[in-house]
Amino acid sequence: MGELSRDDRQRLLTAYPPVRRFAAVVGSADVSPDDLVHDAIVAVLKHGGFDHIDDLEAYLRRAVLNRAANERRRLGRRRLALVRARSGADDGHSRDVYPSDLAHLTELEPRGRAVLYLHYVEGRSFEQIAELLDLRSASVRQTANRARRQLRLTEGVTT
Amino acid sequence: MIADDLERLAERGPHHNPDDVVASALAESDAAHATTSRRRAMAVAAASLLLIAGVVASLVARSGGDPGGIASSPTSVGEPYTLLALSSIVDGDELVATNLPDGWEIDDAELGDGIIRREFRDPARDAAGSVSVGFGNVDRVDPDGELRRLGGVDWYVTVQEDRSTTYTAVGDDVFLLVGGSVFDPAELDQFVAGLRAGRPASETDRPGDDDVVLDAASDPAVAVTNDTDPSTTASPVPALPADNITWERTTDIGSIARSQVTQAVAGPAGFVAVGMGFDDGRNQGRVWYSTDGHSWEEPALDLFDAKVIDTVAATSDAYFVVAYTNTDRLGLGEGANPADAQLFRSIDGRNWEPWGDPWGEAQVIGGVGGALLRSPSQSGSLEWSADGITWTAAEFPDSGVDGSYFNLRGGLAYTADAIYLTGSTTDPSDEFSFAVWSSDDNGRSWHQLTAPPGLGTIATVPDGVVMIINPSDPDCAAVTTSPDAQWTCTMRPAVYRYDTRTATWALNPNQPGETVSGLPVARLNNTLVVALIEPSKALTIWTAPVDSLEWSEQTSTRLAYADNTGSPGTAAIAASDNTVVVFTEDRLVDEQTAIIVGRSDAPSSNLSLLDAVRPSQQYFVAVWDAREVVIGECMNQQGFDYRPRPNDAAATGGTWDDWNQWKNEQTASHPSFESALQGRPDAQAGGCQLEAYRAVHGPGEEAYSKAATLENELRAHAGGLDLDQTTVDQWVAEHAEEVDRVNAELDEELQTARRIIQNSTP
Numbered sequence: 001m002g003e004l005s006r007d008d009r010q011r012l013l014t015a016y017p018p019v020r021r022f023a024a025v026v027g028s029a030d031v032s033p034d035d036l037v038h039d040a041i042v043a044v045l046k047h048g049g050f051d052h053i054d055d056l057e058a059y060l061r062r063a064v065l066n067r068a069a070n071e072r073r074r075l076g077r078r079r080l081a082l083v084r085a086r087s088g089a090d091d092g093h094s095r096d097v098y099p100s101d102l103a104h105l106t107e108l109e110p111r112g113r114a115v116l117y118l119h120y121v122e123g124r125s126f127e128q129i130a131e132l133l134d135l136r137s138a139s140v141r142q143t144a145n146r147a148r149r150q151l152r153l154t155e156g157v158t159t
Numbered sequence: 160m161i162a163d164d165l166e167r168l169a170e171r172g173p174h175h176n177p178d179d180v181v182a183s184a185l186a187e188s189d190a191a192h193a194t195t196s197r198r199r200a201m202a203v204a205a206a207s208l209l210l211i212a213g214v215v216a217s218l219v220a221r222s223g224g225d226p227g228g229i230a231s232s233p234t235s236v237g238e239p240y241t242l243l244a245l246s247s248i249v250d251g252d253e254l255v256a257t258n259l260p261d262g263w264e265i266d267d268a269e270l271g272d273g274i275i276r277r278e279f280r281d282p283a284r285d286a287a288g289s290v291s292v293g294f295g296n297v298d299r300v301d302p303d304g305e306l307r308r309l310g311g312v313d314w315y316v317t318v319q320e321d322r323s324t325t326y327t328a329v330g331d332d333v334f335l336l337v338g339g340s341v342f343d344p345a346e347l348d349q350f351v352a353g354l355r356a357g358r359p360a361s362e363t364d365r366p367g368d369d370d371v372v373l374d375a376a377s378d379p380a381v382a383v384t385n386d387t388d389p390s391t392t393a394s395p396v397p398a399l400p401a402d403n404i405t406w407e408r409t410t411d412i413g414s415i416a417r418s419q420v421t422q423a424v425a426g427p428a429g430f431v432a433v434g435m436g437f438d439d440g441r442n443q444g445r446v447w448y449s450t451d452g453h454s455w456e457e458p459a460l461d462l463f464d465a466k467v468i469d470t471v472a473a474t475s476d477a478y479f480v481v482a483y484t485n486t487d488r489l490g491l492g493e494g495a496n497p498a499d500a501q502l503f504r505s506i507d508g509r510n511w512e513p514w515g516d517p518w519g520e521a522q523v524i525g526g527v528g529g530a531l532l533r534s535p536s537q538s539g540s541l542e543w544s545a546d547g548i549t550w551t552a553a554e555f556p557d558s559g560v561d562g563s564y565f566n567l568r569g570g571l572a573y574t575a576d577a578i579y580l581t582g583s584t585t586d587p588s589d590e591f592s593f594a595v596w597s598s599d600d601n602g603r604s605w606h607q608l609t610a611p612p613g614l615g616t617i618a619t620v621p622d623g624v625v626m627i628i629n630p631s632d633p634d635c636a637a638v639t640t641s642p643d644a645q646w647t648c649t650m651r652p653a654v655y656r657y658d659t660r661t662a663t664w665a666l667n668p669n670q671p672g673e674t675v676s677g678l679p680v681a682r683l684n685n686t687l688v689v690a691l692i693e694p695s696k697a698l699t700i701w702t703a704p705v706d707s708l709e710w711s712e713q714t715s716t717r718l719a720y721a722d723n724t725g726s727p728g729t730a731a732i733a734a735s736d737n738t739v740v741v742f743t744e745d746r747l748v749d750e751q752t753a754i755i756v757g758r759s760d761a762p763s764s765n766l767s768l769l770d771a772v773r774p775s776q777q778y779f780v781a782v783w784d785a786r787e788v789v790i791g792e793c794m795n796q797q798g799f800d801y802r803p804r805p806n807d808a809a810a811t812g813g814t815w816d817d818w819n820q821w822k823n824e825q826t827a828s829h830p831s832f833e834s835a836l837q838g839r840p841d842a843q844a845g846g847c848q849l850e851a852y853r854a855v856h857g858p859g860e861e862a863y864s865k866a867a868t869l870e871n872e873l874r875a876h877a878g879g880l881d882l883d884q885t886t887v888d889q890w891v892a893e894h895a896e897e898v899d900r901v902n903a904e905l906d907e908e909l910q911t912a913r914r915i916i917q918n919s920t921p
């Protein structure tokens with residue numbers, strides 16, 4: 001693989017801050033946002049570098065989201081059982097890297113968090129989000145609706 | 160408010176310098192790149208070390224094309240593919256269905272309780288269907304529903320008042336529901352069976368992941384049903400009779416107990432196993448023979464004692480072994496290369512003889528019913544032979560195979576209709592890929608299939624082939640220093656099925672248990688059998704019906720090893736039509752090699768039924784004697800005496816030991832004796848032996864090989880090896896022209912042989 005070209009390195013560093021923020025939102029509490037971004041960059045480098053990627057930032061976001069979702073799937077069954085038997089007890093996973101009063105957001109699945117973040121924080125339309133995450137716009141709307149409904153149910157959050 | 164919360168969330172955790180992260184990622188990708196470059200060498204080594212196959216496969220799985228996430232899903236190994244649902248749907252993943260036919264509409268509905276339903280509609284035909292997935296909702300199964308087993312899956316079938324029917328498959332905590340509003344129940348049977356046939360619809364853990372994958376047929380027309388266009392609807396795999404297998408650890412195994420079995424085959428007269436023995440403190444070449452898998456004899460120790468047995472193969476009418484001088488026995492030390500590999504042949508497993516010219520360099524061989532294959536040392540070369548003497552380069556009309564590797568040692572499986580061979584290719588730009596080729600003409604020509612997901616062991620199944628790749632995490636090959644568990648990382652192997660109808664590979668949702676080693680596989684009638692080395696290095700046999708591929712552990716077969724140090728190794732396995740034999744890798748069970756024999760209650764093939772398509776005993780007796788006559792005349796013409804070799808079919812001519820001793824004496828007295836008999840070392844084939852062969856059989860393929868091909872076709876027609884007279888008679892009647900032609904050739908060769916014998920008799 002060798003050295004990165006100067007241009008490629010600059011593209012990475014430019015994309016890094018927004019992707020890192022995105023990773024912090026969609027990643028599980030157990031995973032460092034920087035680690036997620038790191039893994040996403042490794043994936044890019046392993047698969048031929050940057051030449052074939054038009055929108056590096058979007059590509060990295062999708063990679064980050066997929067990794068976050070996979071991480072969540074690994075814990076999915078156990079967590080689901082715990083959610084069903086919700087008693088307020090700690091589920092055994094450290095969450096101290098999250099701001100303590102944002103626990104309600106952690107109950108959302110990564111894609112839900114991603115959609116809400118891109119919509120409410122970055123101000124993107126659902127069509128733009130769909131393009132960014134390579135989803136259908138209907139799916140994005142559905143995901144957003146589901147996430148908002150879940151937030152209302154769990155914490156009484158208003159949007 | 161939510162925006163504020165998300166803003167704060169976006170800044171969580173300790174921040175690292177982006178430059179450092181990028182540099183770290185670059186270093187890691189470089190390491191991965193170096194690992195990828197090693198794959199080629201690893202793949203070649205996998206021929207003898209199946210363990211490596213799993214590592215390589217896992218590297219491939221990890222280097223999938225997409226940014227991540229579902230990169231290890233079957234979509235990375237072949238399109239088209241329809242992934243209906245992931246269990247993690249409750250975490251937000253939606254039901255996915257791609258490649259829907261034109262006219263179909265999709266809509267998603269959230270039913271609550273974490274259940275998601277994807278609905279399909281075709282307004283033009285007033286057709287509709289749905290697939291629903293959820294967790295822990297077994298109470299949704301209609302208690303009045305009829306429990307039916309289709310395609311290896313238990314379905315609760317409920318017919319609603321409006322004639323709609325739902326099929327619900329329930330796992331431990333997952334259910335899959337399919338149904339539709341316009342389905343005819345009969346069509347639903349086909350739908351479900353087709354769903355099952357194309358891509359199994361049961362649920363299981365994906366290897367290396369806790370996800371549950373619910374796969375549907377590759378053609379979405381099957382998944383959305385009511386589309387009975389045969390061009391787009393996969394045919395259901397017909398249910399095959401299940402085998403009832405009884406397992407037994409055999410005790411009368413002779414010198415095998417003190418030896419290492421490296422390979423075994425089933426052939427025309429029983430089983431032949433090969434390996435190395437250590438009885439006298441030195442390596443001994445071993446070739447064992449058994450008719451039933453229980454009682455083993457070692458009929459040719461003198462012949463093979465001082466040799467290294469490289470590979471063994473069986474065709475429909477003979478066994479072959481490649482062996483070369485054991486330099487350890489000559490005091491040359493290990494690692495010396497004698498370059499005197501020789502092919503040996505036996506038609507009964509007991510009497511062995513050198514066959515054809517010495518090869519020099521050892522080459523791996525494989526048997527495929529009507530032909531023998533070999534792969535010379537140089538890559539990109541594969542040869543076939545009908546007799547083991549005359550070898551012809553196989554053809555690859557689709558593309559060149561320079562740089563290709565053919566895995567004859569563990570990657571060969573065949574039916575009467577097709578041969579499958581695994582390996583790898585390297586294109587001119589040095590791009591490495593795993594490969595599987597198939598041949599439908601006894602190995603003469605080969606076509607490359609859709610690239611497989613890795614390199615593993617293979618076995619044939621209806622409408623395709625199964626590849627077992629083991630396991631799917633590269634760390635599983637890591638050696639730890641733990642004294643009681645040297646191999647600690649364990650994963651379940653991945654089972655992939657190649658469907659010849661769709662030319663795609665798909666991950667089977669069910670697989671054998673955790674293992675640390677490669678899984679040798681054999682097909683016993685309608686059952687796949689693997690010998691699985693557990694993390695503790697105990698050996699347990701797992702089986703699966705060839706149609707449903709649902710694996711189950713045969714707990715009664717478990718053998719615990721005496722200790723857990725050293726490499727876990729790989730077992731050897733071979734199956735005949737109704738018996739499978741499994742050898743433990745080394746002398747680790749009670750400090751002995753152990754053998755497990757499984758016997759299916761499927762009727763054994765009754766050879767008397769096959770008289771119409773098999774050469775007669777008198778044919779084999781005559782052609783052998785005739786060859787010996789010609790050899791004798793040929794040798795006499797060159798000034799040598801010749802003693803005919805024993806005729807096994809006739810049980811005449813003395814013993815092979817005596818003959819070999821006589822031959823050795825002749826060779827010692829006349830250095831050119833052997834080359835006159837078997838040809839010069841630099842010749843393509845065989846001196847007087849080849850001349851005799853041609854005199855009896857003429858040019859081209861001999862008649863008995865053609866008869867063997869016919870027999871194999873007949874067996875395949877019967878759906879396995881369960882033959883009955885009616886089936887045989889019907890098949891023979893339908894193939895009367897071919898049968899008559901081969902029988903005519905058999906008769907012609909028989910008459911030629913008799914004429915030769917008659918003319919030679921004073």
